[in-house]
Amino acid sequence: MPVKKRASLGRSTSAARRMAATRAAEDSEDTRIRLDGQRARQAASRAAEDSEDTRIRLDGQRASQAASRAAEDSEDTRIRLDGQRASQAASRAAESPERRQGRRVYDRARHAASRAAESPEQRQGRREEDRARHAATRGAEDPIQRRTRSEDQRRRQAASRAAQWTFMEGEAFRYDPANNYDTHPQLYIGQMSDVCPYCNALKWHAETRGMCCSGGKVKLPELQPPPEPLKSLIGPTSFEVLRTVNGRICATFREACQLHGLLEHDQQWDATMSEAAAAQSPARLRNLFALILAVCGPSSPKQLWESYKESLTEDILRNARRQNPGMNLD
Incomplete structure (x- = not known):
């Protein structure tokens, strides 16, 4: 890497050696006091900046960082990223719950402001970079890493679904006016x-x-038969004519009836299962699936099962893998 120019302090100067010795002699309290002082001075300096000063400082930081990154080789990049991960892990482990909550609120606000300031071209470029990075990461996975990632994703999804209704468990019997x-x-x-x-x-x-209108709650009025001779003219003359809709011969009579609107399709049950799968636990999702099969009479229950079998059996597979670690359930 190119040698950085320093105005008054370099790594090999006596001042740098004295500073390094001073830092090495610090205890945890001295380090905390020094860092708190640095943060206070930096906060005061940032507060005194106007928008132009902030822009100049950030542009300088970006240029300096870009030059430093461009001069790195693959080993330097790996060492830097490993150090960042270790430092971040240590920082997160030392956080208090209040500080973690504050950091997350700040991160959400910062990301929201950044996304709101994006132009359509910047948003498209960011999404393309994200897709390429995820595709490269997924392509480099071996089967064990892929299985581990899938299991972690299932656990996070299950925890997220359970957490959505945790505070509502039994609230109908112990309503609290203080809860919003x-x-x-x-x-x-x-x-x-x-x-x-x-x-x-x-x-x-x-x-x-x-x-609101499932399970036969709404019935269409019965259609009156057409009068003669119109009834004889529109009647089918063969089984093939019965399966012909708009000039196309259907594979089955069921398909022809669905295209004519004489039979209900499963679109509303598919939409119901899709919405429930995003928010309900697998056990409640199975109850809903059983209710649809028993009461609503879908035309293709097997296809409905194939579409949502992973969400329906998520907890069953997880328990089976926990009880039988060596069993292959994929």
């Missing part, structure tokens, strides 16, 4: 102002589609 239930993303408190376009039932906003 309206802020929970899975709850809606308000007027039933939406009207179902099929059965005119009043619904809450964003209520699951089809649940």
